[in-house]
Amino acid sequence: MKINHLTAAEENFMKLFWKLxxxxxxxxxxxxxxxxxxxxTVSTYLKxxxxxxxxxxxxxxxxxKYTVIVPFQExxxxxxRELSHNFFDNSGKEILTFLIxxxxxxxxxxxxxxxxKIEVKPVKAKAPKLEIAEEILNPKKDKKPKDMKDKKEKKKKKKKE
Structure with missing residues (x-):
């Protein structure tokens, strides 16, 4: 259904006609x-x-007897759509931004x-694992660099011989 533009006076009459x-x-x-x-005047507008x-x-x-063909919603x-096309580049986002x-x-x-229903719920974040920092700050006594372990084992073997 092709809809034509109405003048302000025609639109005012149509508002009454849509009710009737x-x-x-x-x-x-x-x-x-x-x-x-x-x-x-009314007869002219009806025509x-x-x-x-x-x-x-x-x-x-x-x-x-007159009957409305074009519903108000249409x-x-x-x-x-005409407003969107002519003034907002067919962008619903632009219309919404303007309205706000x-x-x-x-x-x-x-x-x-x-x-x-927007609710901001705090997210329970897991504490980051700081393994390297933990080793530096709290070194374990039994952990020795690999080179040190190898040297001690060699010394033990020599003593046994």
Whole structure:
């Protein structure tokens, strides 16, 4: 379904039409807030919105029944995509950054939306093994360099002979 752009006035009428969903001209005149537009003005906008594909008509006797074709959610999606394309290089990240920076959405809003429960839990890190440092600081008495052991063994053999 191809969605066309609406003027501000057309969009205002559509807001009322989305609430009504299916209606007659008299329903619009009753539901429209003050100041009420002239009936000819409303008829003109109905004709335009039918041509743009937002409304369909069905003749019932001498009057027309109008029905919304483009749901509000689809129009909203269309507008957001247009906004993203024209002003944010199709980047959801840029839109989100803008919304947060301009305080139009808070981080708490995001957390509640994603149902995030962020808890910082300390990680128990294992103490590093310092084997070399341990040997230097606490040398074992029976551990001797290999060369020293070899020399002592040779001396013992000589004494025995």
């Amino acid at each position: 969903d299916s209606f007659y001209l008299k329903d619009i005149m009753e539901q429209h807030p003050e100041p009420k537009p002239h009936q000819n 335009i919105l039918v041509e743009k594909g937002y409304l369909s008509t069905e003749k019932e006797g001498r009057i027309f 129009y909203r999606k269309f507008l957001l 920076n301009d305080k139009l959405i808070s981080q708490d809003d995001l957390k509640s939306y994603f149902d995030l």
